[in-house]
Amino acid sequence: MCSSRRGDGSLGSTNVAHGREVLPTNVKPVHYDLTLEPDLVKFTYDGTVIIDLDVAEDTNSISLNANELQIHSAVVSVEGAVVAANPEVTMNKDAQVATVTFGETIVAGKKAQLKLAFTGELNDNMAGFYRSSYKTAKGETKYMATTQMEPTDARRSFPCFDEPALKAKFTVTLVADRHLTCLSNMDIAHEKEVQGGAKKAVTFNTSPLMSTYLLAFIVGELNYIETKAFRVPIRVYATPDQDIEHGRFSLDLAARTLAFYEKAFDNEFPLPKMDMVAIPDFSAGAMENWGLITYRVVDLLLDEKASGASRKERVAEVVQHELAHQWFGNLVTMDFWDGLWLNEGFATWMSWYSCNTFYPEWKVWQTYVIDTLQSALSLDSLRSSHPIEVPVKRADEINQIFDAISYSKGSSVLRMISKYMGEDVFIQGVRNYIHKHAYGNTQTGDLWAALADASGKPIEQVMDIWTKNVGFPVVTVSENPAASSITVKQNRFLRTGDVRPEEDTTLYPVTLALRTKQGVDETAMLTERETEFPVADLDFFKLNADHSGIYRTSYTPERLSKLGQAAKNGLLTVEDRAGMIADSGALAASGYQLTSGLLSLLKSFDSESEFVVWNEILTRLGNLRAAWLFEDHQTRDALKAFQRSLVSAKAHELGWHFSADDDHILQQFKALMFGAAGMANDPVVVQAAQEMFARFAAGDLDAIHPNIRGSVFSIVLKNGGAKEYDIVLDRFRHAATSDEKTTALRCLGSAEDPALIQRTLALASSDEVKNQDIYLPLSGLRSHAAGVDARWTWLKSNWDAIFKRLPPSLGMLGTVIQITVSSFSTPAQLKEVEAFFAEKDTKGFDRAVEQSLDTIRAKISWIERDGGDVENWLKTNSFREKL
Template sequence: MATITYMIVLLLYMMPRVTAMMPEGRLQATQVKASDNSYRLPKTAGPISYEVYLKPDFESFTFEGDVKIRVQVFEDTDTITLHSNRQTISNITVTNNNEVILSTSEANIDSEKHFLVISSESKFLKGTEYTINIAFTGILSEDMNGFYRSSYTIGNEIRWLAATQFESTHARSAFPCFDEPEFKAKFKITIDTPPDYHSLSNMPTPAASEPDESGWRKYEFAETELMSTYLVAFIVSDFESLKSNAPYSFSAWARPNAIENAEYSQTIGPPLVNFYENYTGIEYKFPKIDQVAVPDFAAGAMENWGLITYRETGLLYYDGISTESNKKSTALVIAHELAHMWFGNLVTLQWWDYTWLNEGFARLFQYLSTDTVETEWRLMEQFVVDQQHTVFANDALLSAQPLTSESNTPAEISAKFGTITYSKGGSVLRMLRHILTPETFQKGVQRYLTTHSWHNTVPEDLFNALEEQRIEDNINTHHPVHHFFEPWTIQPGYPVIKVVRENGKISVTQERFLLKDNENSELKWFVPLTWTRESEAPEGFQSTEPKEWLHPTDTPTELNIEISPEEWIIFNNQETGYYRVNYDSESWRLISDGLHANHDSIHPVNRAQLLDDALNLARAGKLDYSTALQVTVYLHHDHDYIPWTAALNAFSFLDRRLTNDQGHTDFKDYVLSQLQHVYETLGFQEQDSDNQVTLLFRVSVLTWACRLGLQECIDTAVSMFKQYQENTENKIPANLRRLVFCTALEHEGEEEWNFLWERYQESIITTEQVTILSALGCTKNEELLKQYLEKSINSNSGIRKQDAASVFSSVYSNPDGVATAFDFLKNNFNEIANNYGGMNAVANSITGIAGRLTTVEQVNDLETFINANSEALGSAAESGRNAVEAAKADVEWTSKHKNGILTWLRNRQNSGDGSANIVINITVITTAFLVALLT
């Protein structure tokens, strides 16, 4: 028997509320260093099963535990390496057939890579099974990662709970383990639970043990099926549950004073599970689904198998208080997490380089599945403006990363969970679905999931399954799936297709679309082309299978399309392709005229596409703003939420760039003139007949009208707020609450701000709290904004850490708060890191501020700050430098394009066009109506 020296690094976090005391006898740590630069575990051994025991203590905020790991050795080795982080290890024993191979009270840790290295003088032999027992202690931290503590209040009583968040590299913070997705194993969890608490985990438990003399009970959960460590979960709380009427165990859990608001989650959840079972042809594999609303939760939600965890705003819907947007978000988040039961849990990415295999599928299917339950929401149309248009902006930067890209360190892995992975992943899969047809795509996905159930995959596994199905169904794409689709996953960015009509012929070319017009890229793609001519509209837009392909090697490609000289043609039916389209000037003229003449003949998604493409092509210098803005002129006739969402999103950039310019008034007048008809139609009064899309549209239109200074809108909102302030029984409709609060605070004073802050402190409803927090940043009072920002880094203010960053964004999103937020950032970035969630949060704050800077002096100030604090900023410094470059580009854009935009706006005013320079006189809302509304 050999005895070897081990060591561990103890990482203790300072606790703002309580100083946590670790049990006596912890090890003295000495460092070891892994021999190479890889953060990946060696493949010499892997786990078969775990038995995990944990005992949390809510007085010291610590936990003790031990883990028994049955491992198999794949090749002869003198070391077995696994992960451990933030634990004090008191003993390690390794046995083989009940014979002790080694036993030690010391541990060897590479603290940077979180490696726990178990060494033996005699080799661990290939093909042999060993059992590793490790006893340890840890801290229930407040950072919302690993095994952490949370709390809520009933009356004046603080009630504690402990929850987990392991994705992507935090299971190692709860117990030593092989913390990589490829190392699947079975888990048997036992939680020693304090009096008056109960425990939940991935699997059910027959019953808790009888309490011991101190009232503690053991919850021994059934062993799981094969799963990755990041999907393990457990919660110790006094939550109450709400069960659905599903024929299987489907429950929601929340604090006792909120559980009744889980009813919508229980209504929509079972039909979503049924959708996934029917779509995939595979039944749900675990015996239960518990959904838990955790008061402090850094992510939006987490797909732990059998125990899905959420922010309260992701699971709870408060009828009469939550907005229609909240309801939509709740449905989509639940659908997203349930999709992961198949896409991620049953079939799991091999490594985080391929995070889009999990998240891209979940993002697409959250819309596809919910669309079958909430059939009137037009979710597949909303997908385009919610997801594809949003990610187009990030993916148009030269610094954009491809879907499949290398990740090694925990920080690099964390960075994979961004817009590119989710929204681009979902968008390119949507494109592939239309290329192959929805039917073949579904059968190919079924083939992929069935073949690889319980295993790990790489993108080639998906491509192969879809290709086999394509061949079987005789779908002619001219190329194998991996051939035309792989470039969309391994290359950053996306193309813009240039369509040119000349002498009755139509030719197309492609180039990478970049927002900076002085940047070049040689990247090309296989681009599926669809189009509709005016004579084919509106039916032609329904055809989304490729009519032709544009190849990466093509020079201008002539298309065989017969078209009359005065007929418009629009490419990319329903914007199913992940690309933009530009046209020659005559084609743009015909499209603009067509929108004016009969916009309803053009699919609403394609109207959204035309608006988004035109304004972003102009932003990138690829189209004159006079042409792009001419496309928007028809909007005062359009009463559809989808194209208006695209227009207002694109207008947001112009609004920010022109905010501090004298010409901003001309811009505001033009947008208000376009909004006139929909404003009059929608008004402030909600109707019983309003569907979800109408409710969302009203909020959007009223928000812009009030923000751009329409006095009628401002007066109505302020009056509604004053009625509410005088008597909170005068309810403001939930959907209008944020708009009313923000408008009132922008135009009123300190009394109104203090009133709303008191409402925040009194509220126990998370969605209401979030609404108020976003509105409190709307004031023009600089002193109040300073105080508000200070509250975000004060642990005693009542603002939860998960919401602190939203305070900062609410202030810098206010044009009058940019300078205040910038000063706060410069003076408090360390406190921001501590309270917002680390240097990633600081990086996000810098990026957010940078997008609001409008002068050279401000940008130079930001650059000076980053350079002066580069070492202290750490990982945020690089993000800061990228943000500075983006801010410089924005300022350069303003100097280059501003005059052209303002000239066009003033020419429209001077031309006497009926859609511009209109004095909006709203007579629809009468005095009698206002009195009725406000009382």
């Protein structure tokens, strides 16, 4: 029993601890014996569950979680004797709690047993025990039953004590047609014929102690491949419509990764097998169910001949992320959802750490600076962000924190600690943490204690400020030549640039990582509002070396110019250059620096040679162009011309032909520059894309290399019409791999013709696009004003249908709202969005609405502040006519 849970008697349906709605503590589950029989025709299932309970307090009721289940009967026993054969069962739908009340009081210390018979629906919401569909080669629709329990949907599958700290053991039995494959977390204990041989009952071995959200079971037609390269067997499963050999990359990687993690954590993987399953309908990227990981098809299966380098990197990262969870999350689990970051932040960090070990040539720590770190800083620069350790009280609040704060900022904090401690010492601290808390539950302080013990450093004192507070600082640097020193000052950073005094009270411990010609000083730390630091030679210095610190750095324009020159002189690492551009972009957008300074900095990088730096240059220019999307066409065309001037020469130099000699990064570099030039109307690239597409349309499916497939589709659709649209639509419908299908679906939004925009929106509304993929065609519409406007009209006109299709408690609705609304950038648009949602009950997606509104406000402020500055720079640099 964890300290965060405390009893309040036995008769209530919920126990409010720390303001949370949680179950009473009068009983504690020890073991579940669960039997389920799904019907893949009627989309229902029958179930019975027998729960062994320890009675902690005298009680005459048992409350447990249940949601959208029909409980038909209940039996309560004590020490083997029935005390209530048909007790009253009441449901609190809002709290998702079923309470079984009986006349006889069971005294504390007894062993009780609760048996429930129930039925449920195999829903199509990708939550709980649900149905997933795929099409056979003959076009017939087939179904499988699968699960997604995290965070609070085990209660949709069966009545249970659905809180992370209430760990128990599980024995699962699945009853299904004889030809179907049955899977669960554990291996099969025994199988027998039932119902006269028409069906089989498959019973799995009893699991270790685990949380309900990690339970999983699957029934369906599945093929598999297997490897015995690891100590226990590993299999990849997929439905018959997929080429199971496309699971080979993930299968081999899993065997290597499990062995690597066993050694890194000094702890054996405790389950007898590892299954990884590609699910046709899946709301997240993957789910770390212990011993039975489920994935989106596109995040597990990889056709290396038909997919680009970035897709391969994504698959590797997802597989290694989920396998890290087998220890960090599954073996050791946060005690409640406000500790979600312990799971997700660590698994994210570990996937980068292991990926770097396995594929050093991918240079993933460079990518981290423009990916994970920027994702964290972007969301956390909004007023509507939240702390890493965010208080959550109700089930409907939990889905909303599966975001860039829990994942990206969480992992960025861990990267900062690992740099501060040293990676080897950090891993030793993690080992100690896992050994001490195996099969138990923890809070953030338990991790800090293990890391402090391993390093001898005051980890909690330094790190609590980062996890318990929202936001991060901007560090402003001023120079004192006479004293050969710099003064650094920290303030809260907000993208809207309007920090109020009461929002700027937190003082962060900022690791300055000061780079000079002598190297990097890792000891300098800013803990006050403002401090002076000596710098021997002011000719060259830079803060936040390699950008592992979670802050923005604001230099004077003169220093920024000198740093641009230092970059050309080879004094800055790739991470330094990319991070400096990211900081400049964010500071310009929020009013700390002029946008003309950012444009001049980007212009000075035209001879840059590294993919990661170019990626960030184009991200920052893309953010500017997106903010100016509804401004006058001369300015928009001038920004496009500036992009063309930056990228065309590099795109032509690198080319768009790929060979076996191109390394992983070069492949992505060529693809990036080709796409950037083409979408900026570079005539050579546009023509090349159209020629490739023409050969492709004529039947040469190898005419477009997978690395540039999305760019070619987008360029051609942007410049084409219905004929090109129909060809790309056909690829969505008939391509051989999920990767190509989803690429085609996303690119359809690039078509700017009003009739084609309506076709894209109609497709998003149709059953042809799975709920898991609805965001793809919608996100494709963001590159042009007509698409953004039409998308908003679509959301308003179809609100009731969208709300019904994507229930707010499941997370996808919030994603669709953010995609649809966040592209706006004018005061009139802001007013319209505010008015629309003011009339709605936003429970379950209120964070998404607030963050979208904040994003619009930030762009409005940016344009009002720097509209004239951008226009003048474009005129002065001859990208726009001087009027």
